[in-house]
Amino acid sequence: MTVNADGAAAAAPYPAAPAGPPGPGREPEPAPELVQLLTPEGEPVEHPEYAIGESADEIRALYRDLVLVRRIDTEAISLQRQGELGIWASLLGQEAAQVGSGRALGPRDMAFPTYREHGVAWCRGLDPMQLFRLFRGVSNGGWDPADHNFHLYTIVIGSQALHATGYAMGIQRDGAVGNDPAGADGGTAGEAVIAYFGDGATSQGDVNEAFIWASVFNAPVVFFCQNNQWAISEPLEKQSRIPLYHRARGFGFPGVRVDGNDVLACKAVTRKALQAAYAGQGPTLIEAYTYRMGAHTTTDDPTRYRLQSELEAWKLKDPIERVKAYLVRAHGADAGFFQQIDREADELGERIRREVRSMPDPGPLEIFGNVYAEPHSLLAAERDQYAAYLDSFADTEQEAAQ
Amino acid sequence: MAEAKLTPEQKLAMYHRMLLCRMFEERVYFLFLEGRLPGTIHQSQGQEASAVGICSALDAGDMITSTHRPHSHAIARGVSARSLMAELFAKETGCCRGKGGSMHVGDAGAGMLPAIAIVGGGLPLAAGYALAFRYLKQPNIVACFFGEGAANIGVFHEAVNMAAIWNLPVVFVCENNKYAASTAVEKVMRVKHVSERAAAYGIPGETVDGNDVEVVYQAMVKAGSRARAGDGPTLLELETYRFAGHSRSDPGHYRKPEEVAAWKERDPIARYEARLLAEKVLEPSEMTKIRASIELELETAIAQAEQDPSPKPEDCLTDVFAS
Numbered sequence: 001m002t003v004n005a006d007g008a009a010a011a012a013p014y015p016a017a018p019a020g021p022p023g024p025g026r027e028p029e030p031a032p033e034l035v036q037l038l039t040p041e042g043e044p045v046e047h048p049e050y051a052i053g054e055s056a057d058e059i060r061a062l063y064r065d066l067v068l069v070r071r072i073d074t075e076a077i078s079l080q081r082q083g084e085l086g087i088w089a090s091l092l093g094q095e096a097a098q099v100g101s102g103r104a105l106g107p108r109d110m111a112f113p114t115y116r117e118h119g120v121a122w123c124r125g126l127d128p129m130q131l132f133r134l135f136r137g138v139s140n141g142g143w144d145p146a147d148h149n150f151h152l153y154t155i156v157i158g159s160q161a162l163h164a165t166g167y168a169m170g171i172q173r174d175g176a177v178g179n180d181p182a183g184a185d186g187g188t189a190g191e192a193v194i195a196y197f198g199d200g201a202t203s204q205g206d207v208n209e210a211f212i213w214a215s216v217f218n219a220p221v222v223f224f225c226q227n228n229q230w231a232i233s234e235p236l237e238k239q240s241r242i243p244l245y246h247r248a249r250g251f252g253f254p255g256v257r258v259d260g261n262d263v264l265a266c267k268a269v270t271r272k273a274l275q276a277a278y279a280g281q282g283p284t285l286i287e288a289y290t291y292r293m294g295a296h297t298t299t300d301d302p303t304r305y306r307l308q309s310e311l312e313a314w315k316l317k318d319p320i321e322r323v324k325a326y327l328v329r330a331h332g333a334d335a336g337f338f339q340q341i342d343r344e345a346d347e348l349g350e351r352i353r354r355e356v357r358s359m360p361d362p363g364p365l366e367i368f369g370n371v372y373a374e375p376h377s378l379l380a381a382e383r384d385q386y387a388a389y390l391d392s393f394a395d396t397e398q399e400a401a402q
Numbered sequence: 403m404a405e406a407k408l409t410p411e412q413k414l415a416m417y418h419r420m421l422l423c424r425m426f427e428e429r430v431y432f433l434f435l436e437g438r439l440p441g442t443i444h445q446s447q448g449q450e451a452s453a454v455g456i457c458s459a460l461d462a463g464d465m466i467t468s469t470h471r472p473h474s475h476a477i478a479r480g481v482s483a484r485s486l487m488a489e490l491f492a493k494e495t496g497c498c499r500g501k502g503g504s505m506h507v508g509d510a511g512a513g514m515l516p517a518i519a520i521v522g523g524g525l526p527l528a529a530g531y532a533l534a535f536r537y538l539k540q541p542n543i544v545a546c547f548f549g550e551g552a553a554n555i556g557v558f559h560e561a562v563n564m565a566a567i568w569n570l571p572v573v574f575v576c577e578n579n580k581y582a583a584s585t586a587v588e589k590v591m592r593v594k595h596v597s598e599r600a601a602a603y604g605i606p607g608e609t610v611d612g613n614d615v616e617v618v619y620q621a622m623v624k625a626g627s628r629a630r631a632g633d634g635p636t637l638l639e640l641e642t643y644r645f646a647g648h649s650r651s652d653p654g655h656y657r658k659p660e661e662v663a664a665w666k667e668r669d670p671i672a673r674y675e676a677r678l679l680a681e682k683v684l685e686p687s688e689m690t691k692i693r694a695s696i697e698l699e700l701e702t703a704i705a706q707a708e709q710d711p712s713p714k715p716e717d718c719l720t721d722v723f724a725s
Contacts, residue, residue: 205558205560206556207559208556209555209559212554212590212591216590216591216592239567240567240603241566246604250593
């Protein structure tokens with residue numbers, strides 16, 4: 001502990017932001033240019049650049065995604081509490097950001113997630129059991145990224161922004177960019193990359209370097225930042241002087257802020273950014289302004305660092321309720337429709353509970369799988385050595401059994 | 403903010419300091435060619451106005467951080483040519499007792515942390531030092547020198563963002579000499595000016611002529627006042643050019659001769675000399691005297707350095723930790 005000249009122990013590790021009138025470089029923030037197509041009350045909003053382009057059926061499908069993804073999350077938390085999962089990173093409150101952006105992706109697009117993108121995984125077609133295998137600790141990663149164009153979950157904060165940029169530069173060099181300027185072939189011919197990260201990751205040097213590479217080489221990548229306001233216990237205002245979507249200005253590419261609890265706006269904004277990438281116009285930074293309603297992970301207790309009132313305010317901006325209201329008012333959805341979705345959610349929940357509990361533990365030698373793409377002599381030797389070591393207990397086990 | 407008025411004495415002092423930087427580098431160049439100096443060097447001919455303009459606007463208690471190209475920064479900050487030369491000769495009398503060499507020269511007592519040769523490595527240290535000033539309630543600031551290549555390194559982002567949110571008393575001084583070793587800046591930056599990066603952190607950014615010592619000085623006075631007043635960091639970009647190659651082994655063939663020639667037309671010392679002569683601050687006879695005195699200073703420094711003792715093997719383990 002450092003002690004000041006007057007003998008008092010120094011309290012704060014760093015100075016607080018100055019009070020009083022703003023000085024140079026600290027101009028008051030203009031009203032945020034938030035793209036919103038559906039208010040929290042479910043009223044449609046006119047926007048000069050974006051519009052609701054979905055049919056009633058498509059909006060119903062999005063509603064279904066939101067509800068099922070939330071059910072995956074609530075089941076997972078319960079299973080973790082029962083000791084069936086090692087840990088879980090809840091997406092509660094971020095369903096719209098994930099489903100909106102996930103459903104904007106074309107079949108050839110590649111997604112690079114953090115460890116919280118369960119909603120995007122759902123949209124890419126992963127069976128939720130593949131996620132659960134990872135969080136139960138019974139698989140070495142979870143899935144093959146090539147199966148659904150959905151990369152493995154990345155735990156290191158922000159590093160996937162670099163992987164995504166590298167991948168984007170790869171498809172650019174393969175000649176896959178700039179061939180689909182007008183969204184020909186229903187937009188399915190385009191190929192781009194989306195990198196997911198949170199507000200905390202924007203303070204990482206890696207994300208900055210990804211911005212530089214992507215901007216300089218016009219890489220076809222969409223940086224999708226879910227600003228859920230909290231980097232574990234660190235609030236955003238302690239991490240940035242500016243709204244995060246302004247960050248892109250310093251690098252010379254566009255940034256846009258979207259209501260991250262508005263699935264239609266998230267889809268429209270992501271779609272436009274992807275199309276720009278398809279057409280060879282380079283990266284876009286999307287800041288999906290949302291809120292992490294739950295804990296950072298099941299090992300965290302957010303009541304220790306944030307106020308209940310903040311949570312209550314965000315409850316009024318729920319991503320699912322607004323779509324429900326809109327479906328009823330604008331598209332005549334009735335109770336039967338919602339009951340049917342709820343039934344489906346119950347069935348999904350039941351399947352999750354049953355299948356997770358019956359997931360077998362992997363054999364000890366499986367840890368040697370998926371290390372190298374091709375056979376590797378050193379790894380094979382280590383595997384054999386470990387197998388022989390395990391075999392050496394065979395006698396003991398027999399004795400114990402007798 | 404009104405411009406700070408420079409007295410004739412201050413102008414002459416800046417001229418003298420720039421000339422010392424230049425003549426030191428020229429002398430060192432030949433010492434290397436002659437094989438009298440060990441190691442490698444990164445020379446700063448052409449960038450004297452940025453070093454001297456910035457350091458002339460600092461107070462005694464302020465601190466600078468430097469790079470792998472630190473000779474002019476050291477001289478501008480007041481590290482003696484004698485101790486600098488001895489350091490290049492790896493002698494005990496050097497500013498780092500002969501253990502640092504060209505890329506680590508510095509003297510915290512003179513207000514210069516030993517130079518940090520890792521590209522971008524000085525930025526977080528500068529932010530940290532500024533935090534220490536704030537924490538200890540010292541009214542000082544840090545001037546952090548780095549090149550435009552370092553602005554593409556992740557720690558640039560981390561240091562500038564942290565300095566911005568904590569309002570740290572630091573001025574980030576980017577010497578944009580157009581080439582990161584052989585990589586031209588426009589190949590690795592989508593924005594036109596490094597100073598535009600400031601928008602990403604909500605701090606002021608400014609680009610000025612880095613080959614005009616008075617312009618640099620005034621920009622630093624302005625940015626320094628903000629930092630001292632608690633308004634946080636500034637990203638100051640100085641447009642300049644290195645006349646030499648990146649390092650001793652680089653002849654700089656990646657640059658067009660016309661480009662080098664055009665920048666030599668903007669030689670910061672020749673320009674300032676002409677201006678001071680026109681302003682009658684400097685007389686031709688005085689110029690000759692200044693040059694002669696610098697030559698003598700350098701000759702003495704070299705002669706002494708060559709005779710000075712080398713560090714002893716047993717000194718290897720001293721000066722590793724502060725306490």
